[in-house]
Amino acid sequence: MISHYYTVIMAGGVGSRFWPLSKQKYPKQFLDVLNTGKTLFQSTYDRFLQVCPKENIFVVANKDYVSIIRDQIPDIPVDRILSEPLARNTAPCIAYAVHKIAQTDPEASIVVSPSDHLILNEKLFIDSILKSLNFVSERNILLTLGITPNRPDTGYGYIQFDDTNHEEGIYKVKTFTEKPPLEIAKQFVKSGEFLWNAGIFIWNVKSILEAFKKHLPEVDECFSLGKDIYFSEKEEEEIAKAYSKCTSVSIDYGIMEKASNVYVLPGNFGWSDIGTWNSLFEYVKKDGNNNHVKGKYVFTRNASNCIIKISDDKLLAVNNVSDLIIVESDNIILVADRNQEQDIRNLVNEIKSKYRDKFI
Incomplete structure (x- = not known):
């Protein structure tokens, strides 16, 4: 059964909330932001080697990042890097990967994950992934991992689940909410019915292709290219055509929020998306005044809680x-x-509007 397990790593994001360290040419997934000796992408790739062999790991990323990926994972098979000619959000990149996997293994069970998350308890995480892959292998469901929240946070989406009934600790999803205001987030956490949306999905290839056909038929059509295209010299050219006519839409909005067969497995394995400076601050060393300092000549005087x-x-x-x-x-x-860090993305957009890509 494990031979039918696959991983799709989405490595195309820019990480604008982590600017100026994360930039378009070299975004945060390719940086060692935690000083571990590995980039976030390398850590993610190594983590999923515990789920399936490297031949079953596909990385989807913007064409500009392909050389970075090959530098950071030198032994990754070339045809396992899926190069996106244009940015089209998560649904098209997942459709591309799923259709390609389906050509060689119609019995595949697939986990889809971002490339830049922190997992502190890797054993518990891998156990959750393997449990999920086994669970979806014979079921027509779309499964996602939810993180038990330890605080109200406006930087995450929330998943409401039905806690009245479950199978093997997996619950039916009731609603998705995208990054709520603080007061709403407080109510969500207090209710005990909500989880953070980690953006990690698990399904079998038949279920997700059926969902694309039902909810995003125009995206599905773009990537229904057949065996003669995938794994051939024609693939790059045909994928370029597909992306040029494909709409930009997230998998959450396009499928997960609309499908009726969506389930969630709650988890508590020390997860963070390291999406902002404050999320990084939670996991790095600090001095006696709670400052995280990186630099040879930094002099602090009556300074506290700074990055x-x-x-x-x-x-x-x-x-x-x-x-x-x-x-x-x-x-x-x-x-x-630091208390207004969610505004950094807006700041970046304003800078881009004024100076184009010079500083982005």
Whole structure:
């Protein structure tokens, strides 16, 4: 059965909330932001080698990242890197991977995961993934992992589940809510009926193809290219055509929020999407004043709860401030309020509007 297990790693995101460290040319999944000696992408790839062999791991990413992927995972089979010619959100990239896998294994069970998440308890996580793959293998369901929330957080989507009935600890999903306001998030956590949406999906190939045909037929049609195209010299050209006419839509909005056969497995394995500076702050070393400092010459005086990153050839003096993000990356310096970090994405969009891609 394990020979029918597959992993699809989505490695195409830009990570704009993690700017200026994460940029379009070299986004955060390819950085060692946790100082572990591995990038987030390398850690994710190695993690899923515990689920299936490298021949069964597919990585979907923007064409500009293919060389980075091959540098970071030198022995990845070339035809397991799916190059996206255009950014079209998560539904098209998943459709591409699923259709390609279906050509060689119509009995496949597939886990789809982002490339840039932190997992502290890897054993518990792998156990959850293997349990999920086994569960979906003979069932026409779409399964997602939900994270038991330990606080109200406006940076995550929420999954409401029906706790009155379950099978093997897997529950029917009632609703999806995208990044609610703080007061709503507080109510969600208090109710005990909601989980964070980790963006990790598990299904068998027949179930997800059926869901695409029903809910996103135009996307499904783009990638229904057949055996003569996939794994052939024609694939790159035909995929370019598919992406040029394919709509941009997320798998959550396009399928998961509309399908009636969606289930969730709650988990608590030390998960974070490391999507923002504050989420990183939770997992890095701090000094006696709760500052995370990275830089050879950083002098703090009456400073607390700050994230500070400066190059080793500069002196940075931080005096009488708290709760700041102070980050230098190449020719960019960001100074921002940690309590307003969700606004960084809007800031990046405004900078892009004024200076185009020069600093993005």
